Amino acid sequence: MTTGFSIADKRRIESAATDPAVRARLIADPQAGSATLLGRSLPDDLRVRIHEEPAGAMYFALPLPEQAGPVPDATTRRQFFENVLFEAAGRAPDLRLRAAADPRALFHALTSNDLDLPPGLQPVLFLDQPSEIHVVLPQPSDSIEDELPDDLLEFVAGGAPSPCNSRAGEHLATMTATVDKL
DSSP, X not given: OOTTOOHHHHHHHHHHTTSHHHHHHHHHOXXXXXXXXXXXXXXXXXXXXXXXXXTTEEEEEEOOTTTOOSOOOOOBHHHHHHHHHHHHHHHOTTHHHHHHXXXXXXXXXXXXXXXXXXXXXEEEEEEOBTTEEEEEEOOOOOOGGGBOOHHHHHHHTTOOSSTTOSGGGGGHHHHHHHHHHO
């Protein structure tokens, strides 16, 4: 069972994987690498799958509702969109299945058509299961595009009222209605 493996745990692994040696260990042995980074053993029946995000794509690993826990603040564009998705999925568990069909349209709808994923990037969604956790390793890059842009940063700095601490909080009612319609 995935209990005890949170979004914060995924972010911790993702962050540590910016070190090439850590990344290589995670790819070679996801179970042992994840357990070492988290400082605890993982359940024997839990499989950790590592996905390296290729250029031209944005990968997202959508947790199970009981796995989510508090959503850490976003520091990158990908984490911002991930937080929007996590927050919406927390309110509508069946969104997990619908999100897999067309992630780009879903993000566009969830942000009230106000924000879209960066042009040319294809979103890919992995759905956690009770015995399988997906962890995304973004492409290592020094690009400014990987940082949270100023227009989104202002909504996470100092704590916005949104549960996902993102700009989407401005449109929470619309997002809720959108999730209900999906």
